[in-house]
Amino acid sequence: RVIGKPLKRIIEDPPLITGKGRFVYDIDFRGTLYAVFVRSQYPHARIKSVKCPEKALCYTAKDLPDIIGLAKEEVIYQGQPIAVILAEDEYKARDLAEQVEVEYEPLPAVINVEDALKGNYKAKSDLNSNIVLEDNVEVGDINSAFKRAYKIIEAEVVNQRVIPSAMEPRGAVAYFDGRRLTVWSSTQTPFDLKKSLSELLGKYGVYDIRVIQPFVGGAFGSKIINYPEEFIVAYLAVVTGRPVKWFNTRSEDMMTTNHGRDMRLRFKAAFDSEGKLLGIEGTLIMDLGAPIMEIVRDSFGMATTAARLLIGRYKVEALKVKVLGVATNKTFIGAYRGAGRPEATYFIERILNLGARALGIDQFEIRERNIMDDVNYYKLPTGIVYDSGRYREMLRIAKPYYQELIKKRDELRAKGKLAGVGVAIVSEIASFGPWSTSKVKVLPNGRIQVITGTTPHGQGDATAFAQIAAEVFEVDVDKVDVLWGDTDLIADGDLTAGSRSITVGGSAVYEASRRLKEKLLRVVSEKLGVKPEEIEYRDGKFTHKQSQMSLADVAKEAINMGMLPEEEYSYVMNLYTSPYGIHMALVEVDRETGFVKILDYKGFDDVGVVVNPILAEGQVHGGALQGISQALYEETVYSPEGNLITSNFSDYVIPTAVEGVKVEWKSLALAKSDTPIGSKGIGELPTIAATPTILHAVEDAIGKNIYTMPIKPEIVLK
Ligand code: MCN
Numbered sequence: 001r002v003i004g005k006p007l008k009r010i011i012e013d014p015p016l017i018t019g020k021g022r023f024v025y026d027i028d029f030r031g032t033l034y035a036v037f038v039r040s041q042y043p044h045a046r047i048k049s050v051k052c053p054e055k056a057l058c059y060t061a062k063d064l065p066d067i068i069g070l071a072k073e074e075v076i077y078q079g080q081p082i083a084v085i086l087a088e089d090e091y092k093a094r095d096l097a098e099q100v101e102v103e104y105e106p107l108p109a110v111i112n113v114e115d116a117l118k119g120n121y122k123a124k125s126d127l128n129s130n131i132v133l134e135d136n137v138e139v140g141d142i143n144s145a146f147k148r149a150y151k152i153i154e155a156e157v158v159n160q161r162v163i164p165s166a167m168e169p170r171g172a173v174a175y176f177d178g179r180r181l182t183v184w185s186s187t188q189t190p191f192d193l194k195k196s197l198s199e200l201l202g203k204y205g206v207y208d209i210r211v212i213q214p215f216v217g218g219a220f221g222s223k224i225i226n227y228p229e230e231f232i233v234a235y236l237a238v239v240t241g242r243p244v245k246w247f248n249t250r251s252e253d254m255m256t257t258n259h260g261r262d263m264r265l266r267f268k269a270a271f272d273s274e275g276k277l278l279g280i281e282g283t284l285i286m287d288l289g290a291p292i293m294e295i296v297r298d299s300f301g302m303a304t305t306a307a308r309l310l311i312g313r314y315k316v317e318a319l320k321v322k323v324l325g326v327a328t329n330k331t332f333i334g335a336y337r338g339a340g341r342p343e344a345t346y347f348i349e350r351i352l353n354l355g356a357r358a359l360g361i362d363q364f365e366i367r368e369r370n371i372m373d374d375v376n377y378y379k380l381p382t383g384i385v386y387d388s389g390r391y392r393e394m395l396r397i398a399k400p401y402y403q404e405l406i407k408k409r410d411e412l413r414a415k416g417k418l419a420g421v422g423v424a425i426v427s428e429i430a431s432f433g434p435w436s437t438s439k440v441k442v443l444p445n446g447r448i449q450v451i452t453g454t455t456p457h458g459q460g461d462a463t464a465f466a467q468i469a470a471e472v473f474e475v476d477v478d479k480v481d482v483l484w485g486d487t488d489l490i491a492d493g494d495l496t497a498g499s500r501s502i503t504v505g506g507s508a509v510y511e512a513s514r515r516l517k518e519k520l521l522r523v524v525s526e527k528l529g530v531k532p533e534e535i536e537y538r539d540g541k542f543t544h545k546q547s548q549m550s551l552a553d554v555a556k557e558a559i560n561m562g563m564l565p566e567e568e569y570s571y572v573m574n575l576y577t578s579p580y581g582i583h584m585a586l587v588e589v590d591r592e593t594g595f596v597k598i599l600d601y602k603g604f605d606d607v608g609v610v611v612n613p614i615l616a617e618g619q620v621h622g623g624a625l626q627g628i629s630q631a632l633y634e635e636t637v638y639s640p641e642g643n644l645i646t647s648n649f650s651d652y653v654i655p656t657a658v659e660g661v662k663v664e665w666k667s668l669a670l671a672k673s674d675t676p677i678g679s680k681g682i683g684e685l686p687t688i689a690a691t692p693t694i695l696h697a698v699e700d701a702i703g704k705n706i707y708t709m710p711i712k713p714e715i716v717l718k
Pocket residue numbers: 166217218219220221336337338456457458459460461464496497498499500501502503607608609610611612613615616619622679680681682683684
C-alpha cells in the first residue's frame with residue numbers, strides 16, 4: 001500500500017530545495033512596468049486631493065475602475081491603497097510613489113473595541129453604528145442552567161489579533177498579449193481570482209483570462225480573499241499593454257494582508273458541584289477591523305461559527321451568545337489557520353479550565369466529566385454536525401501520558417521550579433465542500449499525470465495526491481506527476497484551505513483514478529476481444545492468459561480507438577469532517593525572567609486515515625508552533641493614533657528555529673470520514689490545539705488565571 005507510507009515530498013521538494021522553484025517574484029518579462037502602491041499613512045482620514053508627480057504613470061481611484069478596497073474619498077486603515085505608480089524598475093517606482101502628494105484631513109480613528117462600542121466616533125463616516133454585524137445563538141434553557149448552578153464563573157477572555165506572516169509577501173505579475181490576460185499571483189485562490197477578474201475586465205473586452213499560482217511561500221488563509229492590488233495590476237497590464245509586476249515589502253504586507261482572530265468572549269458559565277458545565281451565556285465580540293463590508297461580512301462568519309462551536313466536544317446543555325462584529329480602523333480580519341475554530345476552542349477550553357480552577361478539579365478530570373459520548377453524524381443543537389468521533393476512547397488513550405507529565409511536573413516542583421501542565425481538546429470541523437475537482441491521465445509513455453483543482457502552498461498535498469493515484473494504479477509513486485495552480489488545467493478548481501485538500505481533493509483524485517482504470521480496462525477488453533472480468537490488473541499491467549499490456553500500451557491503444565486515456569471527476573462533499581484531538585504540554589517558567597520553556601509537547605489527533613505520516617506530522621510540528629506562538633509571542637500593537645507599530649519582524653515576534661519545540665505526535669485513527677479515503681483534515685488542528693494548551697500549562701505553573709495573550713513576562717511575574 002502506498003496510502004499511509006511516510007514519503008518525503010518527492011513532488012514539491014526537488015525544485016524547492018535546489019532553489020529552482022519559481023515564485024511570483026521570479027516571473028520576469030522584458031519591458032515590465034513595476035508597480036508601487038501609494039498607501040494611506042493614516043488609519044482614518046478624508047482624502048482631499050491626490051497629486052501625481054508630473055509625467056509619471058500614476059493612477060488614482062479616479063483613473064481606475066471601481067475596485068473593492070481601493071480608497072476613494074476616505075481611507076479606513078493604515079496601508080489602504082490610494083494610488084499606484086508604474087515605472088521601468090522597482091527603485092524608480094518607489095521614488096515616484098514617495099512624490100505623490102496626498103492631502104488628508106485626518107479623522108478620529110477607532111482603535112479598540114471599547115471605543116468602537118462607545119460609538120463617539122465611527123470607523124467610517126457613513127456608518128450608523130460601529131456594530132456592523134450581529135448574530136444570536138441560543139439553545140437549551142439558559143435560565144434553568146444558571147438556576148441549578150453550584151458555581152458561576154465570569155470573565156472576559158481574549159483571543160488576540162495576530163498577523164499571519166507568511167514567508168512570502170503578496171505579489172502579482174500580469175501579462176496581456178492583446179487578447180489573453182495571464183496573471184501570476186501569490187494566492188491560494190487562482191480560480192476565484194480568474195472569476196473576479198473576468199467580471200471586472202469583461203467590461204473592457206477581455207474575456208480570456210488565465211491565472212497561475214506559482215510556488216507560494218505560505219498563506220495560512222491570508223491569501224484566500226482577492227486583494228485590490230491583484231485587480232489593479234491586471235487592469236494596468238491591459239491598459240498599458242505592458243507586463244506589470246508588483247510585490248509587497250514585508251511592512252506593506254503586514255499592514256495590508258488580512259489579520260487574524262481578534263475575538264473576545266465575555267461570559268458567565270454555570271457549573272454543578274461535580275464540575276459539569278450546565279450553560280454558557282455571553283457576548284462574543286469580533287473586532288473586524290476596517291469595515292470593507294464585501295470582505296468583513298465573510299470574516300464575521302468565523303465569529304458566528306465560533307459561537308456555534310462553543311459546545312466543543314462536551315455535553316453543554318444551554319448556550320446563549322450574542323455575537324457582535326465591530327468596525328475599527330485597523331487592518332481587516334480574514335481567515336487565519338483555523339478561522340473561527342481556534343477561537344471557539346480557546347473559549348470553551350478556557351471556560352473549562354477557569355471552572356476547574358474555581359472548583360478545585362483537575363483539568364483532565366473536568367474534561368472526563370463533561371466529554372460527549374461517541375458520535376455518528378451527531379447534530380449539535382447549534383446546527384453543527386460531527387460526522388464521527390470516539391472522545392472517551394481518546395481520553396482513555398491520552399490519560400497515562402497526562403499522568404506522566406503531572407509526575408514530571410511534580411518532580412520539578414519538588415526541586416523548587418515553577419512547572420505546569422496544560423491540556424486542551426480541539427473543537428474542530430474541517431474539509432468543507434461543496435466540491436473538489438481532479439483530472440487524471442495516463443500518458444502514452446505510461447506515466448500518470450494528476451491534475452488537482454486544489455491549490456496547495458506549502459502543505460505537500462501533491463505528494464499525497466501522487467500516493468493516492470499510485471495506490472489505485474498499483475504503481476510506484478515516482479511514476480506519477482502532479483500539476484496544480486493553473487486555471488488552464490481544469491474547467492474549475494476550488495482551494496486549499498479549511499484543511500480540505502487531502503480529504504475533498506484527494507477523493508476527487510481517487511475517483512478520477514478509479515474511473516480511468518475502469519475505462520482502460522474496457523480498452524483492453526475491446527482490443528483483446530475478451531470480457532473485462534477476464535482481465536486481471538496488477539502493478540500497472542493488464543493480463544489475460546498469455547497477453548499482457550502495460551499502461552503505456554493501453555494509453556496508446558485508447559487513442560487509436562478514439563478515446564482519451566483520461567478521466568475527470570468532481571467530488572461533491574455534502575458535509576464536512578470533524579477531526580478532534582487532545583494536546584498537552586509541560587512548561588517551566590523562569591522565576592526571574594518570566595520566560596516560558598516548553599519541556600514536553602504531546603498531541604493525540606484523530607484525523608481518520610493518514611495518507612502520509614511525514615506530511616501530517618509536518619503539519620503538526622509547524623501548526624503547533626504557530627499556536628504556541630500566539631500564546632507566547634505574537635502581539636499586534638497599534639499606537640493610540642492607529643499606527644501599526646508591529647509592522648516588521650523586529651517588532652512583531654514570530655518563532656524561529658530557536659523557539660522550535662519538539663512535538664510528539666500520535667495519530668489516533670479511531671474514527672474515519674465517510675469519503676473514499678477515510679481521511680479528515682489536519683492542517684489547522686494543531687494550531688487550534690496549541691494555544692490553549694500552552695496557556696493552561698503556564699496558568700498551572702504560576703497558579704493564577706491569565707486572560708490575555710501573548711503571555712508576556714509582565715503577565716507571568718505579576
Ligand atoms: N494529511 C495526511 N493525512 C490526513 C490529513 C492530512 O497525510 N488524514 C497531509 C496531507 O497530505 C497534506 C497535509 O497533511 O500534505 C495537510 O492536509 P489537509 O489537512 O487536507 O490540509 P490542506 O492540504 O487543505 O491544507 C490547508 C491547511 C490550512 S487550512 C492552513 S491555514 C495551513 C495549513 O494547511 N496553511 C499552511 N498548513 C500550511 N502549511 C504550510 N506550509 N503553509 C501554509 O500556508
